[in-house]
Amino acid sequence: MRNFDVARLGSHETLLVVDFGGQYTHLIARRVREQNVFAAIVPWDSEDLTAQWGRAKAVILSGGPRSVLEDGSPTIDRDLLTSGKPVLGICYGQQLMAKLLGGGLKPVEHREYGRQRLRPAEGAKLIREGGGVWMSHGDTVETLPPGFRAAGETQRSLVAAMEDPERRLFGVQFHPEVSHTEGGREILRRFLFEQAGFSGDWTARNFIEEAVEAIQEQVGNGSVLCAVSGGVDSSVAAALLARAVGGRLRCVFVDHGLMRKGEAEQVVETFRANIAADLVAIDASEQFFSALKGVTDPEEKRRRIGEEFIRVFEAHAAELEGFDFLAQGTLYPDVIESGSRTAARIKTHHNVGALPDWMRMELVEPLRLLFKDEVRRVGGELGLPEEMIERQPFPGPGLAVRILGEVTPERVRIVQEADWIFRDELDRAGLTRLIWQSYAALLDVRSVGVMGDERTYEHPIVLRAVASEDAMTADAVDIPFDVLARTATRIVNEVSGVNRVLYDLTSKPPATIEWE
Ligand code: XMP
Numbered sequence: 328m329r330n331f332d333v334a335r336l337g338s339h340e341t342l343l344v345v346d347f348g349g350q351y352t353h354l355i356a357r358r359v360r361e362q363n364v365f366a367a368i369v370p371w372d373s374e375d376l377t378a379q380w381g382r383a384k385a386v387i388l389s390g391g392p393r394s395v396l397e398d399g400s401p402t403i404d405r406d407l408l409t410s411g412k413p414v415l416g417i418c419y420g421q422q423l424m425a426k427l428l429g430g431g432l433k434p435v436e437h438r439e440y441g442r443q444r445l446r447p448a449e450g451a452k453l454i455r456e457g458g459g460v461w462m463s464h465g466d467t468v469e470t471l472p473p474g475f476r477a478a479g480e481t482q483r484s485l486v487a488a489m490e491d492p493e494r495r496l497f498g499v500q501f502h503p504e505v506s507h508t509e510g511g512r513e514i515l516r517r518f519l520f521e522q523a524g525f526s527g528d529w530t531a532r533n534f535i536e537e538a539v540e541a542i543q544e545q546v547g548n549g550s551v552l553c554a555v556s557g558g559v560d561s562s563v564a565a566a567l568l569a570r571a572v573g574g575r576l577r578c579v580f581v582d583h584g585l586m587r588k589g590e591a592e593q594v595v596e597t598f599r600a601n602i603a604a605d606l607v608a609i610d611a612s613e614q615f616f617s618a619l620k621g622v623t624d625p626e627e628k629r630r631r632i633g634e635e636f637i638r639v640f641e642a643h644a645a646e647l648e649g650f651d652f653l654a655q656g657t658l659y660p661d662v663i664e665s666g667s668r669t670a671a672r673i674k675t676h677h678n679v680g681a682l683p684d685w686m687r688m689e690l691v692e693p694l695r696l697l698f699k700d701e702v703r704r705v706g707g708e709l710g711l712p713e714e715m716i717e718r719q720p721f722p723g724p725g726l727a728v729r730i731l732g733e734v735t736p737e738r739v740r741i742v743q744e745a746d747w748i749f750r751d752e753l754d755r756a757g758l759t760r761l762i763w764q765s766y767a768a769l770l771d772v773r774s775v776g777v778m779g780d781e782r783t784y785e786h787p788i789v790l791r792a793v794a795s796e797d798a799m800t801a802d803a804v805d806i807p808f809d810v811l812a813r814t815a816t817r818i819v820n821e822v823s824g825v826n827r828v829l830y831d832l833t834s835k836p837p838a839t840i841e842w843e
Contacts, residue, residue: 339365340525343383346370347391347401347419353660353797355387355417355504357698358512363527364519365696368663371401385413385523388420390502394466395422396432403427413495413523415453418464421489421498428472428496435483438465442507443481445488451478452492453499453517458509460487460501467500495522531701531708535567538693542571545691549651550575552688554679555606556723557586557594560656560694562602562715563706567693568654569604570709576604576654579647581639583632584612585725585734587750587766588743593714601711607646611639619727619734623771625843628734632724636679640686653688658702660797662695679723699797719764720798728843732771737824742769744822745788752814753792753806761804765792767818768842769825776826778819787827788818793840801835 342359346352346368356366366387369379380386386407393400401419405427408414416424422432439462447454460481468486471477478497479488488499497518503511519525551568555561555578568576580598582591595608618635622628640647694702699720706716726742727734745767753759768789776783790811795801815828831838 339529340384341382342366342519342523342525343379343386344368345376345380345386345388345403345420347389347423348393349390349417349419350392351502351504352389353663353698353799355389356659357700358504358515359387359519360529360698360701362512362516362519363529364525365529371403376403377407380407380410380412383412384525385519386415387518388414388416388423390418390420390463393419394434395419395426396434396466408496409494411494413518414497415518416496416498417504418500418502421500422464422466422468424496424498425468425472425475425486425489428475430468430472430475430489431470432466433469434465435467437483439463439467439481439483443483443487443501445479445481445501447479447488448477451488452490452522453497453514454479454488454510455513455517456510459507460503460509460511461505461507462487462501464500468498492522497522531704534697534701534705535570535708538567539571542568542691542693546572546575546652548575550577550649551652551654551691552576552647552650553578553604553654555580555594555598556721557590557598557715557718558656558721559699559702559706559716559718560658562598562711563702563709564654564656564693565598565604566602566706566709566711568691569602571693573603574605577607577647577650578602578604579607579609579640579643581636582608582610582612583615583635583725584610584736585615585632585727585739587721587726588747597712597715601715607643609639609643611635614639616734616736621733623732625728628727628843629724632727633679637681637683641683644685648685650688652691653682653686654691654693656694656702657692658694659696659698719762722841728841729766729768731769731842738769741786741788741822741824742767745769745818745825745828748817748821749790749814752810752817756807756810758792758804758806758810761794762792763795763798763801764840765790765804767791774827778826783826785824785826787829788822788825789829789831789842790814791831791840791842793835795835795840798840799835801840803830803832803834806830 344356359366442459443462445460446457467484474491475489478490481487484500490497503514553565565578618631703716730738749767770787792804793801794804818828
């Protein structure tokens with residue numbers, strides 16, 4: 328198993344999150360980093376756990392889906408817990424801590440799920456205020472381990488929180504990282520700063536300085552090629568590289584003809600205005616359209632588009648060959664996922680197929696440590712404009728996965744026009760900030776309508792707007808009806824080929840954000 332090596336993080340004080348498979352593990356790390364403390368995630372069964380524990384300043388044990396009462400459930404070496412580092416166990420983490428240190432546990436009769444009221448114990452170190460906390464557990468600590476005292480209770484859990492302040496060991500049965508927990512941020516803050524003594528050295532400015540140095544060290548006098556898409560990740564990666572290696576960077580942007588209306592031109596213009604690097608812009612839309620001719624299966628579309636990118640690179644080898652390094656905007660969630668055993672994929676999100684031999688250069692991945700929100704902050708600190716850093720995520724295969732059925736220039740036009748109107752109406756209504764992604768999709772069914780005195784038999788457009796923190800889960804945005812109605816009227820009137828407009832209300836799960 329590949330693990331991310333904490334030793335490579337330079338001088339940062341590190342909070343280690345030991346992952347027991349909990350659904351909120353990433354969120355724990357993000358909440359910690361929001362408080363300017365670097366957090367690294369390591370799986371509980373990593374061979375490297377002891378070494379990483381040794382280098383960390385403090386540790387959080389995550390939640391997890393198993394029961395500590397089951398045989399063979401995930402565990403760690405008891406000596407780690409008593410090695411003197413401050414530890415906070417969350418949910419499964421608290422239960423494991425109790426089990427390893429001599430406490431008693433039992434399954435609860437009725438699973439405690441959802442919001443509960445927490446009453447703090449007097450003098451508790453991390454929990455000062457009562458309030459609603461988010462619970463989801465099937466076991467509970469019944470008797471405290473020696474040296475511990477209760478730090479809070481709910482109606483059902485007598486030990487909703489426990490602590491041994493002398494050894495700086497803390498446990499909470501609820502999830503302080505979830506936004507439904509009142510005062511959760513404060514609990515983490517007290518653990519990090521009052522108990523573990525972090526100084527808060529993880530800031531965008533420090534990151535930039537260190538990343539520039541690390542790039543310079545890796546690249547030396549070499550030259551770097553960086554593919555950009557207009558998205559925030561590749562833009563920020565390019566800006567960091569430009570700062571680190573200046574004229575030895577060349578960027579390449581391939582327009583596959585599947586961007587939103589006017590976007591390809593805008594990406595090139597914004598890049599040139601803001602990033603001091605040589606940009607090769609290639610219009611390959613016709614080539615992509617012919618590769619997609621007759622293809623309706625979503626995965627086949629992705630495969631062909633990936634393959635076509637490679638063909639474009641090959642055709643432009645003269646401009647792209649001879650570089651020593653290839654830059655990629657890989658983010659921390661991808662790094663963790665590639666180190667985990669259970670990376671089930673619902674859709675292939677790899678945008679580019681196997682690279683030709685001459686493109687197999689050494690990789691430079693300056694964003695490997697960052698979550699998306701941190702990439703945005705770094706972009707802001709680098710002075711990139713809002714249109715670049717606040718840009719919605721856009722799938723690599725572009726509108727091809729928003730056009731159900733065959734992708735043709737005419738169908739791309741329909742989606743682009745409808746999408747443009749939707750964006751405009753959302754902008755006017757001041758709703759853009761609530762939205763993680765919004766778009767129009769074209770369906771491949773037809774329905775009957777009437778326009779003037781004519782019967783029509785045309786396609787429906789689906790509007791989708793979701794709120795999300797990380798694209799793993801998402802909810803439909805509650806857009807006022809008048810905004811939707813105005814959008815629908817405009818689309819049907821202004822976009823030929825459309826006679827009906829629908830709004831997608833489904834969350835993810837069970838749906839996905841994209842339609843394909
Ligand atoms: P889903 O549809 O799986 O999307 O809920 C989650 C996030 O991933 C984006 N997405 C893709 N991004 N290549 C990409 O680079 C793809 O093939 C792809 N498919 C979906 C989607 O826009 C959302 O942000």
